Amino acid sequence: QVQLAESGGGLVQAGGSLRLSCVASGRDFSTYTMGWFRQARGMERELVAAVHRFGGGIYYRDSVKGRFTMSRDNAKNTVYLQMNSLKPEDTAVYYCGAERRGLYIGRAASNWDYWGQGTQVTVSS
Numbered sequence: 001q002v003q004l005a006e007s008g009g010g011l012v013q014a015g016g017s018l019r020l021s022c023v024a025s026g027r028d029f030s031t032y033t034m035g036w037f038r039q040a041r042g043m044e045r046e047l048v049a050a051v052h053r054f055g056g057g058i059y060y061r062d063s064v065k066g067r068f069t070m071s072r073d074n075a076k077n078t079v080y081l082q083m084n085s086l087k088p089e090d091t092a093v094y095y096c097g098a099e100r101r102g103l104y105i106g107r108a109a110s111n112w113d114y115w116g117q118g119t120q121v122t123v124s125s
Helices: none
Strands: 002-007 010-013 018-026 033-039 046-051 068-073 078-083 092-099 119-124
Touching: 002 092, 018 033, 018 092, 018 119, 033 078, 046 068, 046 078
Parallel strands: 010 119
Antiparallel strands: 002 018, 018 078, 033 046, 033 092, 068 078, 092 119
């Protein structure tokens, strides 16, 4: 099992930046596929970015490409999400997720097994 804890959310004006962190406790962090999801009020949880445990490229949803960057530091059991040029539509609770069942990155939240408590990101216009 792995326990996840996000930090770094907050209130920022449109065009600003935030950096989210997710620290994992437990064993074998490098064997987990890691992802960042977000859930706006009244909406489903959606995958924002993810990196598979077997490596390969990082997945980004179209609306964040060129603005968000996900990175992973296995030595620190941590993943990051650097968010630049933030827009009001990025406002949501951001969650860190982990799983190690799939051969591919599953975009549905139901494919993921472990979740952090979430961190609120609010972008004002």
